[in-house]
Amino acid sequence: MQSAGQNRSIILAETTVEYSLRRSRRAKGISVAVYPGGEVAVTAPLWLAHEDIEKFFYSRSNSLLRVLFRERQRPRRIRLANGAGEFEKNKAFVTALVHERLNFWNKNYGYSIGKITVRNQKSRWGSCSKKGNLNFNWKIALLPGEMADYIIVHELCHLGEFSHSRKFWELVARTIPNYRALRQRLKNYR
Known part of the structure; x- marks a missing residue:
C-alpha cells in the first residue's frame, strides 16, 4: 500500500527545498530523487516518523543541495513530436520554457528584455532585434538542455553587444564557457 504524495x-x-513525500509499505529506507528542473521526490516507509525524514535531510544537506543546484540549472526534459501541426500544439509550452530559461540566465546579466516570441523558423534557432526583442525557433525545446541554454544565452548577450565581436563572445563565455563546443555540436541539428 502507498499513500498519495504530500x-x-x-x-x-x-x-528552502520543496519536495513531494510518498509513503510506501514496501520501502525499507528513505530514497530521494532529484529531477532536472529541481523537482525533489522522497519515498519513505509508512512507519517512519516525519522527524526521522528531516534528520535524514539534515545529515545529507551538503550533497543534496549540490545535486539540487545542478539539477535546477537543467531544464526539465520534455518530449515533443516534430511534425506537421506540432508548432501550434507546442507553442505555449515552449514559450513558457524559453521565458523560464531567459529569466534564469538573465540573473547573470540584468538586461532589459523586449518582446519574446517563439516562431516556426526554417533556418534560425534565434534572433535579436535592435529594439531588444528576442525570437526563438520552437524546435529549441527538442535540443539537449545545454544546447538550448547556449542559444538562449547567445541571443540574450546580443542585448549587451549586438555584433559577434570579441566583447560579445566574452559575454557568452561568462556563463557558457564551453560555448565553442556547443556551437559546433549545434551544426548537427540543422
Whole structure:
C-alpha cells in the first residue's frame, strides 16, 4: 500500500527545498530523487516518523543541495513530436520554457528584455532585434538542455553587444564557457 504524495518543504542552509513525500509499505529506507528542473521526490516507509525524514535531510544537506543546484540549472526534459501541426500544439509550452530559461540566465546579466516570441523558423534557432526583442525557433525545446541554454544565452548577450565581436563572445563565455563546443555540436541539428 502507498499513500498519495504530500507536498512539503524543509530549510537546508538557508535554502528552502520543496519536495513531494510518498509513503510506501514496501520501502525499507528513505530514497530521494532529484529531477532536472529541481523537482525533489522522497519515498519513505509508512512507519517512519516525519522527524526521522528531516534528520535524514539534515545529515545529507551538503550533497543534496549540490545535486539540487545542478539539477535546477537543467531544464526539465520534455518530449515533443516534430511534425506537421506540432508548432501550434507546442507553442505555449515552449514559450513558457524559453521565458523560464531567459529569466534564469538573465540573473547573470540584468538586461532589459523586449518582446519574446517563439516562431516556426526554417533556418534560425534565434534572433535579436535592435529594439531588444528576442525570437526563438520552437524546435529549441527538442535540443539537449545545454544546447538550448547556449542559444538562449547567445541571443540574450546580443542585448549587451549586438555584433559577434570579441566583447560579445566574452559575454557568452561568462556563463557558457564551453560555448565553442556547443556551437559546433549545434551544426548537427540543422
